[in-house]
Amino acid sequence: MPTAARTLADTWLIGDVEIASRVVLAPMAGISAQAFRRQGRRYGVGLVCSEMVSACGLTYGNERTHDYLRIARDERPLAVQIFGSEPERMADAARMVVAAGADIVDINMGCPVRKVTKTGAGSSLIEQDGGDLACRLVEAVVGAVAVPVTVKMRRGERNGSRACLATGPRLVEVGAAALTLHPRSAAQMYTGLADHSLTAELVDLVSVPVIASGDVTSRERAEAVLHGTGAAAVMVARAAQGNPWFLRELTTGADEAPTNDEIVAELVRYARAVSREMGEARAVPFLRKFHAWYLRRGSFARSLRGELATLQTLPEVEATLFAAAPGALAIVESTTADDVDHTDDLELGLPVSIYGGG
Numbered sequence: 001m002p003t004a005a006r007t008l009a010d011t012w013l014i015g016d017v018e019i020a021s022r023v024v025l026a027p028m029a030g031i032s033a034q035a036f037r038r039q040g041r042r043y044g045v046g047l048v049c050s051e052m053v054s055a056c057g058l059t060y061g062n063e064r065t066h067d068y069l070r071i072a073r074d075e076r077p078l079a080v081q082i083f084g085s086e087p088e089r090m091a092d093a094a095r096m097v098v099a100a101g102a103d104i105v106d107i108n109m110g111c112p113v114r115k116v117t118k119t120g121a122g123s124s125l126i127e128q129d130g131g132d133l134a135c136r137l138v139e140a141v142v143g144a145v146a147v148p149v150t151v152k153m154r155r156g157e158r159n160g161s162r163a164c165l166a167t168g169p170r171l172v173e174v175g176a177a178a179l180t181l182h183p184r185s186a187a188q189m190y191t192g193l194a195d196h197s198l199t200a201e202l203v204d205l206v207s208v209p210v211i212a213s214g215d216v217t218s219r220e221r222a223e224a225v226l227h228g229t230g231a232a233a234v235m236v237a238r239a240a241q242g243n244p245w246f247l248r249e250l251t252t253g254a255d256e257a258p259t260n261d262e263i264v265a266e267l268v269r270y271a272r273a274v275s276r277e278m279g280e281a282r283a284v285p286f287l288r289k290f291h292a293w294y295l296r297r298g299s300f301a302r303s304l305r306g307e308l309a310t311l312q313t314l315p316e317v318e319a320t321l322f323a324a325a326p327g328a329l330a331i332v333e334s335t336t337a338d339d340v341d342h343t344d345d346l347e348l349g350l351p352v353s354i355y356g357g358g
């Protein structure tokens with residue numbers, strides 16, 4: 001399709017997996033819980049991704065863990081992201097996540113955190129051995145599973161690096177079905193700007209879909225990145241934190257700001273889903289960062305966030321939120337009826353990394 005004709009609401013393919021829009025919800029360690037992914041799908045995201053999980057922890061169970069991955073029917077298609085540096089172990093990990101229901105296996109070549117890169121994994125793979133190890137990893141994983149295997153990478157290790165343009169096409173030659181590029185260097189972490197001129201160069205070099213990640217913070221920017229690079233889709237990470245309405249705006253153009261009642265209703269609905277997923281004791285601290293993100297919108301008293309941060313139970317959190325936005329209760333009651341029964345969720349005893357980042 002000529003890229004100018006592409007819209008964010010189009011359907012597209014990774015291998016034979018159909019993706020319902022050109023908006024992809026990014027993997028984010030400590031954030032991309034099942035509730036976050038399902039919410040993304042409700043708001044029009046075409047593809048969701050788990051946070052990165054350790055191939056080592058998966059196959060040996062010897063990684064410090066803080067979570068278990070649950071896969072629900074209504075979040076699919078789902079990419080599960082794995083990280084590691086040993087081809088055989090990555091192949092085993094890929095078999096396990098596919099057996100648990102992953103539609104796509106994504107390999108992390110973007111995490112810049114030292115604890116990950118010093119093991120030879122994450123962003124260090126793009127340049128290590130001139131990209132040879134990265135190719136061997138992709139080859140091993142492609143050989144192990146029947147689903148599409150994709151790679152998410154940074155531009156390279158140092159500022160100004162163009163290593164992604166050398167390694168990316170080689171990964172496609174050995175079977176990668178799509179590439180996501182976050183065109184910052186590992187050294188940059190999250191500073192500076194994502195340089196999507198590299199994304200455009202990568203698109204020209206490969207025959208598979210490229211997903212553009214980095215600084216998609218408005219609909220105009222998303223369209224500019226999509227059309228300016230020829231990417232198949234844009235990926236949204238930080239701009240989706242506490243702002244599912246932004247995801248909906250990307251595919252529909254609807255840009256009305258949610259009311260206080262709608263914000264609280266969505267937050268409560270989300271909190272309940274997180275609590276079902278991980279239990280109340282873990283959900284309450286997990287949700288604190290989301291309170292701050294959601295309540296940045298609307299017109300809430302600043303003291304509300306501080307008050308929520310001291311609460312230890314979900315009923316207390318809900319009562320405080322409903323007191324701040326009394327119309328939210330009726331919205332929650334009218335929407336929970338469409339929540340899906342999760343007793344059939346597949347749960348994988350899968351350690352989600354405590355490190356995180358990409």
Ligand SMILES: Cc1cc2nc3c(=O)[nH]c(=O)nc-3n(C[C@H](O)[C@H](O)[C@H](O)COP(=O)(O)O)c2cc1C
Pocket residue numbers: 026027028029030031051052081108110111152182213214215216235236237238239356357358
């Ligand atoms: C808190 C946080 C955690 C992240 N965890 C991962 C991860 O587990 N795997 C990964 O590939 N990228 C991870 N990333 C990178 C994002 O997927 C994305 O590429 C990056 O944030 C740039 O996109 P943005 O400008 O839309 O935030 C993480 C980013 C953030 C902010």
